[in-house]
Amino acid sequence: MLKFSANLSMLFTERPLVEIQFPYELGPADLQRLLAENEQQLVLINVPAGDLMQGGNGNACVPGEEKNFRQAVAQAAEYAAALQVPTVNVLAGRRVPGLSVEACEAVLGDNLQYAVARLRDAGATTVLEAINVFDMPRFLVHSLEDMQRFVHAVPRLKMQFDCYHMSRMGEDVVPVLRDNLAQIGHVQFADSPGRHEPGSGRIDFRAVFATLRDSAYASTRRFQAGIENGSAVRNNPVTGRQRQDNNKTGASANMSHCVFCKIVAGELPSTRVYEDADVIAFMDIFPLRRAHVLVIPREHQQHLHRLPAPLRERLIQAGARVAEAIYASALKPAAVHYMINDGPQAHQTVPHVHLHVLPRFRGDGGSFLLSLLRKPFDLVLGPTSHEALEADAAEIRRQLERLK
Ligand code: AMP
Numbered sequence: 001m002l003k004f005s006a007n008l009s010m011l012f013t014e015r016p017l018v019e020i021q022f023p024y025e026l027g028p029a030d031l032q033r034l035l036a037e038n039e040q041q042l043v044l045i046n047v048p049a050g051d052l053m054q055g056g057n058g059n060a061c062v063p064g065e066e067k068n069f070r071q072a073v074a075q076a077a078e079y080a081a082a083l084q085v086p087t088v089n090v091l092a093g094r095r096v097p098g099l100s101v102e103a104c105e106a107v108l109g110d111n112l113q114y115a116v117a118r119l120r121d122a123g124a125t126t127v128l129e130a131i132n133v134f135d136m137p138r139f140l141v142h143s144l145e146d147m148q149r150f151v152h153a154v155p156r157l158k159m160q161f162d163c164y165h166m167s168r169m170g171e172d173v174v175p176v177l178r179d180n181l182a183q184i185g186h187v188q189f190a191d192s193p194g195r196h197e198p199g200s201g202r203i204d205f206r207a208v209f210a211t212l213r214d215s216a217y218a219s220t221r222r223f224q225a226g227i228e229n230g231s232a233v234r235n236n237p238v239t240g241r242q243r244q245d246n247n248k249t250g251a252s253a254n255m256s257h258c259v260f261c262k263i264v265a266g267e268l269p270s271t272r273v274y275e276d277a278d279v280i281a282f283m284d285i286f287p288l289r290r291a292h293v294l295v296i297p298r299e300h301q302q303h304l305h306r307l308p309a310p311l312r313e314r315l316i317q318a319g320a321r322v323a324e325a326i327y328a329s330a331l332k333p334a335a336v337h338y339m340i341n342d343g344p345q346a347h348q349t350v351p352h353v354h355l356h357v358l359p360r361f362r363g364d365g366g367s368f369l370l371s372l373l374r375k376p377f378d379l380v381l382g383p384t385s386h387e388a389l390e391a392d393a394a395e396i397r398r399q400l401e402r403l404k
């Protein structure tokens, strides 16, 4: 059986994100097809953990298992590379009875170092998760301090911060999350003590989300955060049931998880250049070129053909207006691309119609290609700051004023 942990995407996400703890019963190609069909992106997998899920000690902290661990990492790396999974979790495993904690930690440390390097080659960040002692006695990494120690010792290793496990271990989740943000590579949400959806227990998730949102601009896409929803966790990617659950409330469910709807609502920051009753235009935070602007309808629709015709017209009008302003600006572009990626197969990463207005400059051929190649590394390189975008945005706004 596949154990499928489906997460409703919540913050900073561009299409429904899913975690599949152990996806290995399907080949990467089959999985890729299923994910594409369901318009989902896989954001987290675990390194195969040996016999851990059958009650054994696993493979990461057990002397003599190093070879098996490395094979497991190679398999995770293959999936991560093929499916562009940004984050891979290592399960530390159980302390081997009769061995000291120190002996097991030494093995784990070496293995983590290996995993970080190997998975980095595959484009993924390695994270280490603490699991509370009540649910998994003898689990080697069970506290915040345990995670911190390894993250400190192994360069580029990040924490997988599971609000539930932290709360069960007596941590005050909000301040601890805030204080460790820079070392966190993935956040999981389930309430405590029941491990059900946020709101079902005692964690202050409003404050958790506010903390993440406040850090959103600095780390959009770094946190592939999702709500681990009690019911969704049991779903199965093969039957596609998770998708039905997600869509239960139709457009409103999509909207509440859509990063551009959050921008429309002002829940996420944006560097705006234009807005009216129907559309808004703002700077792309992972710009391919200077003055890369996105124009979106306020209404949430994934596909252009679903957008009411008058809104389509408003979208194009606003895009042409923005382009006209860019042409008139001190930037003096030579040409402009108008682009709409419609559907994930066409590289639509945000499921909310958007028109790219992308200026081209004389002689930018080579660098333009380079900026396209950079795209997959947005995650690592991080977004452009509001301050950096604001200079060109201000100039575009000025020109738009002039053109009125
Ligand atoms: P596409 O690949 O056509 O779906 O383009 C989506 C665009 O949205 C990409 O160029 C992203 O860099 C951009 N993007 C994603 N998140 C944000 C955000 N929070 N603010 C501004 N632009 C974003």
Ligand code: ZN
Pocket (backbone or CB within 6 Å): 254, 255, 258, 259, 260, 261, 262, 299, 300, 301, 351, 352
């Ligand atoms: Zn939307």
